[in-house]
Amino acid sequence: MNIITGGVTAATGFEAAGAEAGIKYKNRKDMAMIYSQKPCILAGTFTSNVVKAAPVLWDKKVVEESPYGQAVIINAGIANACTGKEGYDYCNRTAKAASKVLDIPESAVLVASTGVIGMQLPIDKIENGIGMLAAAKADTLEAGTLAAEAIMTTDTRSKQAAAQIEIGGKKVTLGGMSKGSGMIHPNMCTMLGFVTTDAVISKELLTKALKEDVTDTFNMISVDGDTSTNDTLIIMANGMAENPEIKDNTPEYEAFKEALHYINESLAKMMAGDGEGATALLEVKVTGADTKENARILSRSVVGSSLVKAMIYGHDANGGRILCALGYSGVEFDPDRVDLFFESKAGRIQTYKDGAALNFNEEEASKILAEPEVTILADMKMGTEAATAWGCDLTYDYVKINADYRS
């Protein structure tokens, strides 16, 4: 696998665009389009929230029932959630408008929204924006970047990743973009993610690859414990790499999954590190768990703890809060075995051994925690399973952003 520059336009035949449609924000791009020159096999995974936004309902239907998809229309500023029948009708009108201007079936148009809940879309501005996007779309890396910028809400930077593999002598490319960064929590975080590939692969196998991988990537990040109404991850495969079809249980499938994992993990970590108000990416590695699922639960419990997150912000190596968060995760373990470490570019330090606090150099620990990427290691010494979760610190700015989001 080669890591390459780019995002949703990295793979052959994919175009993108970003536009200023004036939906809610002023003087910034707030609509994006992804378009494939050929129809795509689709797979997707969506929020587990009982309250599902209209675009989630629309996309589930497209992914499950349409043979192909060919375009995605995304807007930032308004989530089109809790908007009733009117909100769903707007998905339909968005698809209609895109269908007309792109000359593709309505059922091949996916829609995605992010922003404030409980507000209707200004559909005239959306329809106008679709015209602008169709006119501007291009297959360049810049066009991908413009799209990645347009879908940001409280994000401070755009998020893209791309990778290339070779299958049967053909170059196969995968690229993606995503946006965070509030309402982010396991079981599809508040996030929109879009991955494109030119691979030839069946819908069944594409779906399998996606489902297997999100468990250890997108579902392992948390910013604030709030699972959004709009979480959507879509992967589109247009087959234009012309590789021999990727089959299950082959080295080619493994190579494809490795590249997909790289894209998903990269996008997930970027979202966690760009959590609302965050100053640091927090990585929590749990080792020595008795089962893989318990390792996941334990690491997510730590990464989701407000007290752990605030302590990272304060550069305070208070391992007790980590043990406490492991302890209320719901997983049974022997607290008298747990070892805890902090690690970053500045070094590594052990603060707990067999569940009891060690004497350690506080100044050294504080230096380790002051880095922009900090890892907490917890060895449960109960077995051999491991998992990693990602999040961020809890800061004044998180409160500021969320006390004042709608204005």
Added chain:
Amino acid sequence: MNIITGGVTAATGFEAAGAEAGIKYKNRKDMAMIYSQKPCILAGTFTSNVVKAAPVLWDKKVVEESPYGQAVIINAGIANACTGKEGYDYCNRTAKAASKVLDIPESAVLVASTGVIGMQLPIDKIENGIGMLAAAKADTLEAGTLAAEAIMTTDTRSKQAAAQIEIGGKKVTLGGMSKGSGMIHPNMCTMLGFVTTDAVISKELLTKALKEDVTDTFNMISVDGDTSTNDTLIIMANGMAENPEIKDNTPEYEAFKEALHYINESLAKMMAGDGEGATALLEVKVTGADTKENARILSRSVVGSSLVKAMIYGHDANGGRILCALGYSGVEFDPDRVDLFFESKAGRIQTYKDGAALNFNEEEASKILAEPEVTILADMKMGTEAATAWGCDLTYDYVKINADYRS
């Protein structure tokens, strides 16, 4: 039931004291004692965290195995959690010291600690403090207040409540004190709570009353979603009211439970409203749920949402975040039926009807949310069950306090 002034010394035969033992804080009381002139029937409930602090292990043993308890020694500043065998030995030494100076069995001494995890107690200072407490203890209301003040950590005010009922012509009194205010979450919040009563009641019935009541009081509050290692609620009944013994399924038991509920709910609400950094008490009432347990889960999910809490701080009536938090609670419901209201002393306003946002007066809503006590009402329209949870807003000061707790 009459609500009266007082706390743990309100009931006949109970004494208390607070002292400056210099354990961690300077120039403030940090140790407290509750003492009963006669041996007490005990009941207790403790943290569900797998990682249990040494005093929790000690008290569980006393409550389960000792026929009586007669004193509680409490310290603030150091939690005696994650302290291994040495930490447990310190519980033993604390009990020994209290036993000697109070002339009661070691097995009748309960201990409780709150503060930093992973640090050993300065046992000489504890032993010294016990001497001071024994010399100062008194049955006055002031002595109760001194004790309530001594157990505070990041609390901004002490927490006491008391009530009186009449049983068989005898006045029966219940009183309590508690401390919050971080690491507070259902399944025994980070809290210490102590209730004393002079009622004549069996251990079995006292335990039953406590267990039934905490489900709707202490276990319904959340400050930050972190379930502490030290949560402890103890009730002591010394029988000195000389009432005819309270029996199950009688009006007398109902009267006792009503008074206990008043004490527990008062202390729980005081803790929620005094959550770290809080500017408002947030009450979440869920009605129309299909089962009682679902009503509890739904209300706790809303009261625990960082985004809901930040929005209360910002006086922003963003009902979408409430629907979102209901939606990820794990409870199934029909999102298209939910009605949402905000209520406070400044009025009441509906913001969602049948799952969709209403047009409402934002200025009026903001006024309602600016009160120090704010209620969110969610009518699920799925059934007839209801529950109430309490929490607080999420503020800059919460982050400040927790980014810098140990120093």
